[in-house]
Structure formats: C-alpha cells, structure tokens
Amino acid sequence: MSRLAFLAREAFINLRRNALVVTGAVLAVFISLSLAFGALVLNELLRINTLAWQEGTHVVAFLNDPDQGGLDPAGQRALMTEVEQWEQVLAIRYVDKAEAFVEFQTLFSDRPDFVESIDPSILPASYRIELTDIDLYRDVVFQLRTLPAVRDVRSFGEQIDQLSSLSTVLNVLGLGLALVLGGSAVILIANTIRMAIYARRDEVSIMKLVGASNWFIRVPFVLEGLIEGMLGAGLAVLTVWVASQNLQGVGDSIQLLRFNIEDAFFLRWGILLVLFGAAAGVLGSFVGLSKYLREAESKPAAA
Amino acid sequence: MIRLQNVTKVYEGGTVAARDVDLDIQRGEFVFLVGPSGSGKSTLIRLMLRQEPITRGTIWVAGKDITTLPRWKIPFLRRSIGTVFQDFKLLPNKTVAENVAFALEVLGRPRSVIRPQVDQVLDLVGLADKGARYPKQLSGGEQQRVSVARAFVNRPPILLADEPTGNLDPATSVGIMKLLDRINRTGTTIVMATHDHAIVDAMQRRVVAIDHGAVIRDDRSGRYESAMRATTELPVVDGLDAQAEYEELAAAVEAREMAEDSEE
Numbered sequence: 205m206s207r208l209a210f211l212a213r214e215a216f217i218n219l220r221r222n223a224l225v226v227t228g229a230v231l232a233v234f235i236s237l238s239l240a241f242g243a244l245v246l247n248e249l250l251r252i253n254t255l256a257w258q259e260g261t262h263v264v265a266f267l268n269d270p271d272q273g274g275l276d277p278a279g280q281r282a283l284m285t286e287v288e289q290w291e292q293v294l295a296i297r298y299v300d301k302a303e304a305f306v307e308f309q310t311l312f313s314d315r316p317d318f319v320e321s322i323d324p325s326i327l328p329a330s331y332r333i334e335l336t337d338i339d340l341y342r343d344v345v346f347q348l349r350t351l352p353a354v355r356d357v358r359s360f361g362e363q364i365d366q367l368s369s370l371s372t373v374l375n376v377l378g379l380g381l382a383l384v385l386g387g388s389a390v391i392l393i394a395n396t397i398r399m400a401i402y403a404r405r406d407e408v409s410i411m412k413l414v415g416a417s418n419w420f421i422r423v424p425f426v427l428e429g430l431i432e433g434m435l436g437a438g439l440a441v442l443t444v445w446v447a448s449q450n451l452q453g454v455g456d457s458i459q460l461l462r463f464n465i466e467d468a469f470f471l472r473w474g475i476l477l478v479l480f481g482a483a484a485g486v487l488g489s490f491v492g493l494s495k496y497l498r499e500a501e502s503k504p505a506a507a
Numbered sequence: 508m509i510r511l512q513n514v515t516k517v518y519e520g521g522t523v524a525a526r527d528v529d530l531d532i533q534r535g536e537f538v539f540l541v542g543p544s545g546s547g548k549s550t551l552i553r554l555m556l557r558q559e560p561i562t563r564g565t566i567w568v569a570g571k572d573i574t575t576l577p578r579w580k581i582p583f584l585r586r587s588i589g590t591v592f593q594d595f596k597l598l599p600n601k602t603v604a605e606n607v608a609f610a611l612e613v614l615g616r617p618r619s620v621i622r623p624q625v626d627q628v629l630d631l632v633g634l635a636d637k638g639a640r641y642p643k644q645l646s647g648g649e650q651q652r653v654s655v656a657r658a659f660v661n662r663p664p665i666l667l668a669d670e671p672t673g674n675l676d677p678a679t680s681v682g683i684m685k686l687l688d689r690i691n692r693t694g695t696t697i698v699m700a701t702h703d704h705a706i707v708d709a710m711q712r713r714v715v716a717i718d719h720g721a722v723i724r725d726d727r728s729g730r731y732e733s734a735m736r737a738t739t740e741l742p743v744v745d746g747l748d749a750q751a752e753y754e755e756l757a758a759a760v761e762a763r764e765m766a767e768d769s770e771e
Contacts, residue, residue: 415586
C-alpha cells in the first residue's frame with residue numbers, strides 16, 4: 205500500500221515538476237480531441253437538422269371539386285379515413301376550401317391585391333399526408349393518383365431524396381472526419397507523451413541502475429499519461445460543450461437551423477472521450493516507456 | 508563475494524573489452540581496477556551490474572551466477588549493489604533527500620524507516636543540511652557525496668564505483684575517498700575503477716591492472732605505477748610522489764574540516 209501511495213505521489217510530483225512538458229501533452233490531447241469531438245458534434249447537428257427537415261408534410265393530394273366529378277366534403281372526409289389506413293401513412297390532415305384560402309391569404313399577405321383578385325372557390329381541398337418512411341413516397345403518390353377523387357398529387361419526394369443523399373454523404377464525411385481526427389489524436393497524444401518520456405530517458409536509466417523494477421518505473425509514468433489524457437479530454441469536452449451552448453443561443457435567431465443537442469449526447473460522448481483520452485495517455489506512456497526500459501536494460505546510463 | 512571466471516566481452520564490431528578475465532574478490536576487500544582509458548575497467552563494472560550481456564564466462568555475485576539471471580531478477584541484483592559513477596547519475600527532478608530515499612523506495616521500505624535512514628546517511632556524507640536542495644544546486648563534490656549516500660543507504664554488501672573522482676578536483680577527491688574508505692571499514696566490498704595515480708598509491712589497497720581487456724597484474728597491496736610499469740610502457744613522470752601528494756591533500760582537507768567544525 206505504501207508503495208502504491210509512493211508511486212501515486214511520484215506521479216503527482218513529476219506532473220508538478222515537469223509543468224511545461226505536461227502542459228504540452230495536455231494541450232496536444234485537448235486540441236486533437238476538441239477537433240475530433242467538434243466533428244462529432246457537427247455530425248449530430250446535421251442529423252438533428254436532417255430529421256427536422258424530414259418532419260411534416262411529405263405528400264399533398266389535391267381533390268376534385270364535386271362539380272368536376274369529385275366527392276362532396278363528407279365523401280372527401282370518408283376517403284381520408286380510408287387513406288389513413290394505408291400502412292405507409294403516419295398522419296393525414298384534411299384541408300377544406302376555406303382553410304386553403306386562409307393558408308393562401310397567409311402565404312400572400314404581402315400582396316393583398318393579388319389575394320383579393322382570387323375567388324376562394326377555385327382553391328381545391330386537399331389531404332396533407334405525413335409518411336411513416338419518406339422513402340415510400342413513390343408508392344403513396346402512385347396509389348393516390350389511381351383515385352378518381354384526386355385531381356393532382358404533389359410530393360416533396362425528390363427534394364427529400366436529395367436531402368437524404370446529401371445528409372448521408374455529410375454523415376459519412378462527418379463520421380470519417382471524427383474517425384481520422386480521433387486516430388490522429390491517438391498518434392499525437394502517444395507521440396507527445398513519448399517525447400515527454402524521451403526528455404526524461406536518463407531518469408529511467410538511473411532508476412534501473414538503483415534497482416527499480418520495470419513496473420516500479422512504469423506506474424508513475426502511466427499515471428501521468430492517464431492524468432494528462434483525462435485532463436486534455438475533459439477540457440476538450442468542456443470547450444466543445446460551451447461552444448455548442450453559445451451556438452444554441454445564436455441558433456434561436458435562425459429559424460431554419462436547429463442547434464439544440466441533447467445533454468445526454470454530451471454526457472455519453474463526453475464520458476467516452478475522457479475514457480478515450482485516458483486510454484490514449486496510458487497507451488502512449490506504456491509504448492513510449494517500453495523502448496527506454498529495453499534500452500536501459502542493455503546500455504549504460506547516460507546522465 | 509565477487510568472482511569472475513574466463514569473462515570475455517566482445518562488442519559489435521569486434522572490440523574486445525574483456526579477455527578471459529579471472530578475478531576473485533573477497534568480502535570486505537577494497538579493489539582498484541586501474542588502467543588507461545579504454546582498457547576495459549568500466550566494462551567489468553557494467554558486467555558485474557548486468558548492464559550488458561556477457562559474451563563468454565561466468566560472474567558470481569554473492570554466490571549467485573548473474574550471467575544466467577533472468578531479466579526480471581536483475582533489479583534484485585542491483586539492489587544489493589551500490590553504484591557510484593563519475594557523472595553522479597542523480598535524478599535531476601528530485602531533491603538530495605529524495606534521491607537518496609529512492610534507493611529505499613524501490614525496496615518498498617516504509618516512510619517511517621526511510622526518513623531516519625536518509626537523515627543518517629546524509630549526516631555521514633556531510634550533507635545533513637542540504638537534503639532539500641536539488642542536485643544542480645550542489646557542487647560536483649557534493650553531488651558525488653549524494654551519489655555515495657544513495658549507494659550506501661541500504662547498506663549493500665557491495666559497492667561498485669566507476670571513476671568516482673574523475674570529475675572532481677584533488678581535494679574533493681580525497682574527501683570522497685575518505686568516505687569510501689569509511690564505508691569499506693563497515694565490511695562493504697568496494698570495487699573501484701580509476702586512473703587516479705595519487706589515490707591508488709595513497710590508499711595502498713589491492714590493485715588489479717587491466718590493459719586491452721586482460722588482467723595484467725594483481726597486487727594485493729599495490730601502487731598504480733608499479734602495477735602498470737610491469738607490463739606497459741606508460742611514461743613515468745619524474746619527481747611524482749603520489750603518496751606525499753595524497754597525504755598533503757588529506758591533511759589540508761582535514762584541517763579545513765576541523766576549522767569548519769570549530770566554527771560550528
């Protein structure tokens with residue numbers, strides 16, 4: 205127990221006495237993991253916004269007026285109940301002529317002359333349909349067109365298709381970027397810690413000379429790597445979280461985009477990132493030290 | 508205590524640093540390994556510490572064959588051997604007391620034992636008031652005293668010293684030699700590689716002369732020059748009286764220490 209306490213104390217003393225090298229290692233972890241975590245957060249924002257853009261009406265079916273061979277309003281409502289039963293349909297809303305005119309008025313509120321020139325009776329009633337899966341829009345459009353009561357069908361399928369493709373590409377790019385940055389982070393962290401150990405390689409030789417076993421030398425270095433990794437990763441998580449909170453404030457004024465990432469996301473990824481930083485620190489120390497432990501085994505110490 | 512049998516060390520490239528060396532060092536002996544630079548003195552020290560693998564032969568330390576020692580057991584060997592080097596080999600980020608204590612920490616001694624032992628040995632080497640200093644804040648002689656303190660703090664049966672006075676002025680060297688002499692009197696076997704004529708001649712201890720990796724002379728109570736002159740053609744400096752030089756230095760150091768003591 206006293207040995208473990210000594211080794212832990214050694215790690216903390218070394219951290220204090222090698223402040224400059226330690227700061228360098230922590231900064232390396234911080235910068236690399238901030239970039240990687242930033243990429244992950246951007247990816248999450250993209251996902252949230254893609255989902256948001258996919259919400260709402262996917263298909264609009266305009267209905268024939270009764271005098272054009274269509275159904276009366278009661279019939280139109282009855283047909284709506286039928287369509288609602290289709291498995292591809294998540295929700296359906298009936299918009300009658302009066303509501304259509306209100307929508308029209310709202311849409312062209314800046315052009316009152318144009319609104320006044322329109323006869324409300326020419327605006328068709330319609331069904332606004334939200335699908336369970338936007339990829340199924342072609343089936344629904346096809347089925348709706350077979351109905352005699354339906355005059356015309358409009359869907360946002362193509363736009364949604366494009367959005368989906370773009371979203372997939374961006375998601376892959378975002379994840380790829382996070383992976384590449386994460387991989388670079390491991391190499392950078394391991395290398396920085398190796399450099400820190402390199403600067404103290406003579407110490408390793410001297411410790412071996414005095415009779416310290418490999419694990420006795422290794423434990424403080426590994427603890428240092430662990431602390432540096434966790435500290436750098438913790439700072440990275442904190443910085444990205446603060447940046448995201450600020451972005452959320454800006455996002456409130458931009459209606460088109462959403463910036464509100466759930467706290468659960470930050471908690472989940474934050475913990476993972478701190479563990480990742482710790483693992484990278486431990487790995488860096490372990491690998492970096494092994495070389496000098498081997499060297500010290502076979503070469504005279506140089507002080 | 509230490510036995511070398513047919514020890515040969517050949518480095519990559521074919522340099523022979525030790526050539527069929529046979530040496531038997533008894534418990535409590537003080538042995539000088541002397542010879543010119545590159546003769547193989549330091550190699551023998553490193554072989555005894557298992558810092559380098561042996562090419563051929565066997566080395567026994569305290570009855571154990573260390574040439575076949577598995578890697579994981581090497582630290583245990585080194586804990587029973589104190590080491591002092593020309594360049595001190597102190598940990599720069601540790602204080603004097605921490606450097607000395609480190610040799611006990613690796614043994615797993617509790618702090619309650621370490622502290623008084625460190626204080627005691629620092630007192631022995633005359634650095635009781637400098638435990639909180641860092642190595643770079645000390646003179647070369649003081650750093651070497653710390654190194655001796657670290658080597659002796661766990662009372663090892665063997666102390667190996669490789670040119671411990673190589674970086675020190677003659678007066679400081681005398682101080683270090685007096686320390687090693689005191690340690691030897693406690694029963695610790697000391698093997699010291701040096702090419703300091705004055706010290707070897709003044710101490711009048713066993714002298715093993717090495718040249719081109721081979722033992723060329725082994726005098727039970729020898730002098731540097733006689734040992735070397737027997738088989739090599741080193742120039743002899745006219746008028747050199749090493750014994751007188753040492754005694755003169757020792758007297759000066761003692762006078763200074765007495766003056767310091769009386770001031771205190």
